[in-house]
Amino acid sequence: MAVILDGKKIASDIKAELKESIRKLKSEGKTVPGLVAILVGDNPASKVYVSSKSKDCEEIGIKSKVESLPEDTTEDELLNLIRKYNNDPEYHGILVQLPLPGHIDENRVIETIVPSKDVDGFHPQNVGNLVIGKDTFYPCTPYGIVEILKRYDIETSGKHVVVVGRSNIVGKPVANMMLQKKEGANSIVTVCHSAAKDLSRFTKEADILIAAIGRPKFIKASMVKEGAVVIDVGINRIEDKTTKSGYRLVGDVDYEEVFEKASYITPVPGGVGLMTRAMLLRNTFEAYQKIMGN
Numbered sequence: 001m002a003v004i005l006d007g008k009k010i011a012s013d014i015k016a017e018l019k020e021s022i023r024k025l026k027s028e029g030k031t032v033p034g035l036v037a038i039l040v041g042d043n044p045a046s047k048v049y050v051s052s053k054s055k056d057c058e059e060i061g062i063k064s065k066v067e068s069l070p071e072d073t074t075e076d077e078l079l080n081l082i083r084k085y086n087n088d089p090e091y092h093g094i095l096v097q098l099p100l101p102g103h104i105d106e107n108r109v110i111e112t113i114v115p116s117k118d119v120d121g122f123h124p125q126n127v128g129n130l131v132i133g134k135d136t137f138y139p140c141t142p143y144g145i146v147e148i149l150k151r152y153d154i155e156t157s158g159k160h161v162v163v164v165g166r167s168n169i170v171g172k173p174v175a176n177m178m179l180q181k182k183e184g185a186n187s188i189v190t191v192c193h194s195a196a197k198d199l200s201r202f203t204k205e206a207d208i209l210i211a212a213i214g215r216p217k218f219i220k221a222s223m224v225k226e227g228a229v230v231i232d233v234g235i236n237r238i239e240d241k242t243t244k245s246g247y248r249l250v251g252d253v254d255y256e257e258v259f260e261k262a263s264y265i266t267p268v269p270g271g272v273g274l275m276t277r278a279m280l281l282r283n284t285f286e287a288y289q290k291i292m293g294n
Ligand SMILES: Nc1nc(=O)c2c([nH]1)NC[C@@H]1CN(c3ccc(C(=O)N[C@@H](CCC(=O)O)C(=O)O)cc3)C=[N+]21
Pocket: 048, 049, 095, 096, 097, 098, 099, 120, 140, 141, 235, 249, 268, 269, 270, 271, 272, 273, 274, 276, 277
C-alpha cells in the first residue's frame, strides 16, 4: 500500500510561507505582489479555476484582479489588454486562462505577455530558458510536481522518470525539469504518448511515473512497477449520480488498483491540482521579487 502524497498539506504549507513573506513586505511599507487573471468567454471549469485563484491570492495577501471578457472579444482587444498590464507596475504576474475561444491564436497571446510577468511559464523565452537550465518561470503544474517530490524527500537522481503525455503545459516542461542537472532532479527521463504501440512496456520501467494523459483511470496496476512513485496529473469529471453535483473527479490513474502497488501516490482531488494553484502564487511572488529587484 502506498503513502499518499498530500498535496493539500504541502500547498497549505507553501501558502503559509508566502503569506509570512508578504506580511513582512507590508510591515516594511512596501507594495505587495499583484496578479491579474484574464478570462475570455464562459467556460464553467475556467470560471471555477479563476475564482479559486483569486481566493488563494486574497488568503495570502497578493493583490488580485480578474478581467472577465466576453466570448466574442477580438484577438486585438485581448492583446491590447495584455499590453496594458505589461506596463502596469501594480501587477507582477499576468495569467491568461486557457483554453481560449477558437478565433484567438493562443501562441500570439502567450507571446504578447512580457516574459518577466509570465507566471505560467508559457512564453517561448521562458520555455527556452527552462530547456537550457537558465533562470525562468517553471510552469505551475510541473513546478508543483517537483515540489511534492522534494518535500517528501523522494530520491530523483538517477531514477527513471516516465512521463505519459507531451503537452506544452505539463508533459514537455515536467520532462525538462526532471532532466535538469544543476539544482534539478537529475533523473533519466522517458516521454511517451498515444503513438506508443505498447505503452505499458514503457510505464512498467518507471521508478517515478507521471500520468498527464487526460483520460480517466487510464493507468492500471498492470502498467506500474511494484514500489513505483505515481504522480497523477489528470482532472477528469465523470458522471456520478450519487453526488450532489452529479459528477466526480478522477485522475488518469486507476487509484484503487494502483494504490496497492505503488510506494507513493498523489490523490485526485487533493494532489497535483492544489499544488498547481500554490505554485502560481509562488511564481507571482518570484515575479514581484525580480521586478522589484529584491
Ligand atoms: N493559463 C492557464 N494556467 C493554468 O495553470 C491552467 C489553465 N490556464 N487552464 C486550465 C488548467 C487546469 N488547472 C488547474 C488548476 C487547479 C486545479 C485544482 O485545484 N484541482 C483540485 C480540484 C478542483 C475541483 O474540484 O475542480 C484538486 O485537484 O484537488 C485543477 C486544475 C490550471 N490550468
